[in-house]
């Protein structure tokens with residue numbers, strides 16, 4: 001137990017845009033379209049980040065961004081780069097990543113089926129946090145956080161055979177029963193589509209200047225209990241991920257059942273939790289962890305060939321016979 005292998009993915013985090021049709025009570029990343037801090041990343045800027053990451057040996061390009069922004073000012077910005085839709089832009093950013101030898105993992109909120117199908121081609125895996133099956137005050141201004149909408153999207157990904165990362169956000173007003181139901185909902189989707197590669201159990205970290213800036217984060221004890229519950233509910237072939245930068249109790253989280261720590265970036269910060277620095281691999285080793293690098297698509301799905309056609313050459317080159325990184 002103490003010596004079990006812990007997997008991670010060496011990545012670069014590309015925040016495509018912080019404009020978003022939702023407005024979650026806990027989110028410190030989102031900006032209103034009129035704000036001086038609202039952005040859409042420039043293609044050149046993304047390219048530089050990707051190039052730097054490739055140079056540092058990263059294999060994953062994580063594209064995370066606001067959910068289908070609908071404001072006119074957003075589309076004006078996008079048009080300046082020559083794009084009509086955000087998905088068309090992200091598709092080209094993924095192609096750029098692939099040209100540099102990186103494997104895209106896109107987590108950009110709820111998308112229409114045809115856009116998801118298009119992005120599949122250029123992604124090794126994709127993701128969307130279920131967050132919770134409860135209807136919460138935190139999501140009152142977030143139509144795309146409606147649990148049924150999210151479950152449908154995760155099922156769409158299953159129909160398309162996209163290796164998928166989902167998870168729950170803990171401490172945003174949900175009850176213990178909600179946590180159990182959310183994990184059971186994920187388990188049930190997986191039983192039908194067999195595409196959930198990992199489930200993130202992410203602790204809420206309060207952000208100043210947000211509606212939930214003064215809400216207490218979940219305790220370490222609560223997190224350990226959720227992780228144990230998750231390990232019990234989820235099938236064995238679904239890995240459990242605990243982010244390493246949101247807690248000082250990572251070892252206990254691993255003992256409670258987590259076996260993966262997700263993306264670790266030597267080149268970018270966690271734009272969602274910018275105050276939480278990534279530990280370095282040396283720091284993790286000094287904690288006594290036995291680490292093994294994986295691809296953003298898990299071995300099971302590497303073997304099945306469930307990844308986008310455009311990423312196949314990179315996967316063939318970078319994975320060993322077991323589906324781990326060579």
Ligand SMILES: O=c1nc2n(C[C@H](O)[C@H](O)[C@H](O)CO)c3cc(O)ccc3cc-2c(=O)[nH]1
Pocket residue numbers: 009011013060062105106107126127128129165166198200241261262263264270271272295296297
């Ligand atoms: O750096 C982060 N990575 C996040 N990741 C990425 C994750 O660390 C890795 O990219 C995956 O394990 C794939 O290798 C997510 C991926 C998803 O599909 C859904 C949600 C998240 C959430 C985060 C996050 O908050 N911060």
Ligand SMILES: C[C@H]1O[C@@H](n2cnc3c(N)ncnc32)[C@H](O)[C@@H]1O
Pocket residue numbers: 026027028064128129131168169202203204205206207272273
């Ligand atoms: C990318 C993922 O980041 C998570 N997320 C968004 N805001 C926060 C926060 N304050 N603390 C922790 N996680 C957060 C959500 O679960 C989202 O889906």
Ligand code: SF4
Pocket residue numbers: 020021022023024027028029030065066067109142
């Ligand atoms: S968490 Fe995602 S969906 Fe919610 S406001 Fe932030 S960017 Fe938008």
